[in-house]
Amino acid sequence: MFQRQRKCVGARSVRRSLSGTYFVKVLPNYSNLSGAYRVRVLPQSGLGLVQDANGEPNDTMYLAQPQILGQVRTASIAPRDPAYNTRDADIDYYSISTIAGRSYTITSSDLAGTLVGSGVMRVFDSAHTNISTSGSCAFTSGTCNTITFTSSLGGTYFIQFRPNYSDQSGTYKLCARVTGQTCSNPPPATVSGYNPLDPVRLLDTRSGLGAAKAPVYGASSVSVQVAGRGGVPSSGVAAVVLNVTAVGPSSSGFVTAWPSGRSRPTASNLNYLAGRVIANQAIVRPGSDGKVTLYTSATTHLLVDVLGYYPTAGGKYVPASPTRIVDTRTGTGAAKATVAGGATLRFKVAGMAGVPSTAKAVALNVTTIGPAAAGYATVWPSGVSKPNASNVNFERGQNIAGFVVVKIGADGYVNFSPSAGANVAVDVAGYFPSTSDLTGITPSRLLDTRTGTGSVGGGQTIAVRVVGVGGVPATNVKAVSLNITAVAPAANGFVTVWPQGTRPTASTVNYTAGRTIANSIVAKVGTDGYVRIYTSARTQIIVDVSAYITR
Template identity: 45%
Template sequence: MKRLVVVLCVWALGLAGVLTSVVLPVGAAAAMAVTTPGGFASLAPFRLLDTRSGVGAAKVAVAAGGTVHLQVTGRGGVPASGVSAVVLNVTVTAPTSAGFVTVYGDGSVLPTASNLNFVKGQTVPNLVIAPVGTNGKVDLYNGSGGTVQLIGDVSGYYLAGAPTVAGAFGSLAPARLLDTRTGVGAPKVAVAASGTVHLQVTGRGGVPASGVSAVVLNVTVTAPTAPGFVTVYGDGSVLPTASSLNFVAGQTIPNMVLVKLGPGGTVTFYNAAGTVNVIADLVGYYQPGTGAGFTGTAPARVLDTRSGLGAPKAKLGAGRTLTLTVPGLPAGATAVALNVTVTGPTAASYLSVYPGGTTRPTASSLNFVAAQTIPNMVLVKLGPGGTVTFYNAAGTVNVIADLVGYYAP
């Protein structure tokens, strides 16, 4: 979302999860070999960009209207060629004014879609599936009137080529499919409490008219009049208990959503309370069926430390971990897509999500301040036995995770 005056809770600065560069041995970044066009390969999180320390770009804050041209192929386990898109957890920190960041393929036209929105002094992450330019680079554009520091951690990539087999991914240039402020994709009106928006996705923005199982959307809510949440799910299915974004009154917040399509290629957005404007930018799509890549599922809650689901009924302590055995996965699953939410934190901190049984990376998945509820989509490689580990750096916090799909060879 662009050109908005946003009112957000100010995030804590100086969090170790975004301030420390990742240094991993070469073997730690190795992924399972994939050969199918559109197939996904998960990687151990690896820091490709940090403008504060000069990793991947000059050691200087990005100027207003400035662009970082980041080399992604041939680094952190990403092959030197044959890659269509990469999965990056992008974090902005120390912005000197409110603005946005747009991530897109180098050499292409700057899209109108945005990936992160922030206010002065805020630290905020969002997961991004970024198309890769023909030269193996990704551009990060600073759309604010001030300077900002940028961090990028890679956690996977998609192979280039037209997706033709089940589960393969089709990367697209970002395109806005929904904006209730302007009437794009839905009536020009804020979504009412308990209201829904039914969005046609197939046949728009480069998505084929048929033969699509799921899509990747960067969803942003703005100007909510009350605390609440938005749930995004396949049209025609039962409203799940999982949420996609949580927010407070007056907040503007994005999150990436991987959502299974309903009949006719439609997606439903449900608003729990108050009124809110909703924006959705298309990132890509998946072929139907199981195999080669991603299989979308109806959102299902697999972890909630508030109720004892998937882990003991207790907050995750400072410097502590919990390991989740992800339920309901087929044999051979290699990675999962989880919408992870933290709530009720007692201190500013960060959460790292990584494969069970592996060394904890210094990359972070979510950053938050005391009392904040915040989600972020995480694509994480599975550890032995289908496990994923969650690490909390400081204070205590409740952790929730909703499974939205899995990857299999």
């Protein structure tokens, strides 16, 4: 959009058909003309480009800020930039994760500046249909307007807050909650150490949350804003803990996650099969722009949930650019040979990929490749007996990755053992120094419903004690590293793990009927020392613990 004396003199509308770099050419009508001009690119709703000149990131539904249920957010409507003769005011969008059939209430309050006596809210469902609009706020303090609605579709819903007129600006407060729940101010940020969060969805390409409402094409990438969203601070973040899910890929392939602005590493975080839904955890350093980039080798929808973060202050976790230290197909870090079923591969991690000899635990992505039969693999510290635990569950011939936080043995090595012959690739994601608040332990089984209470019914939630058991202290624990396995589920579905309270719209393990699969999670512990586990279909559930994080 061209500007002369703040008047638009030329505009073009272009619909993007291909991803990648586009070019804008500006030229005068006559060869003897010269002078300065300004160019501005404005997106249509849903395309996700930043609309306002001051760089606010949530002017479109595509870049909606995740709103934590029950927490009060203080936000602002920015003044319209006088450099441009646009008619639009600043608009804010927020996203909430909903469960079909549940009632939710949205309130705005405490308007200030020229917003006083203004301010309208709208709610859009996961199909982007406006389902409710509030009246204008007429109060200077206290609750201004309220919308209560029932989620009929489930999934991600969107909240829009906008002033009545384009020249209005100021601050306001907003709260979204399950109807009947109270609102509270967000907890103060921890200055050092791991900060566990209730799971919040940052990306869902099925609904257009955080990216275009479309699958990510094969051999292409999508960047996800993580800083400043879902409880993650806008700056000072060393690493974020994410759960990445591929939904319905067009063919077998993999996903790689890495800091935005850097070259893609030769590593994978998630391996998938055509048509399946599968998830894996990743700890990733955000780029300087606060984003994480995801590459997919095949076309697929992608979901990203944030589980917590490590701040740069304190140095409790040191992220690394993903680096491969073992690949038995090529002889990297181990013999060039398949690891036999029941055999143990001992590989060095201390002194590798930047991991110092003083590190007490390491974050690894372990991929089993072409196993000879269905089974599982266990990863544990060198120097101790193999535990009754699993980290990766696989099918015959399936390449599948599992994220593992494992204590480093006294000799600087870690062990890997598959139940069936397989190749293995190991990538280092980062390490926990001797001063870290994380303590790795020999993996221990906390729950196995096959030998205890029996399978968990579809739509049911169980509470599992995670402190005072399995080598985890009874007090002063804020998070635990768990491996969750769904065994022989009755139907396709998912498992969600969270501390307590309302179940979030997030997934930890995604499963296919009859197939056993696992995923890890650094889970926030409830105030009662338990975590909650929900399954959408009947399944057996196994829970192993490999580390804990103290307050």
